[in-house]
Amino acid sequence: MTTSTLDNDNAGPPPIGALTVAGFAKLYNVGRTFVYSELASGRLKAHKAGSRTLILRSEADRWANALPLKEVRS
DSSP states (O other): OOOOGGGGGGGGGOOOSSEEHHHHHHTTTTTHHHHHHHHHHSSSSOEEEEEEEEEEHHHHHHHHSSSSOOOOOO
C-alpha cells in the first residue's frame, strides 16, 4: 500500500491564509481580550470581512516574531 503526501501524518495541517480572533487566540495560547488589546495598540493588524475580524497568517507570524525573547538566567 502506498501513501501520498496528503496522507502523511507528519505533513501537518494545510497552511491557513487568515485566522479569526478565536483561532489566533487558540493558536498562540492567549486570551481573546489580549488579542483585542494587541489590535487596539496597533501591534497586531486585522481585516474585516463582514462582521468577522480576520488576522492574516503573515501578520500573525510577524507579530509572533516581534515578541521579545525570554532571557534565561543561569
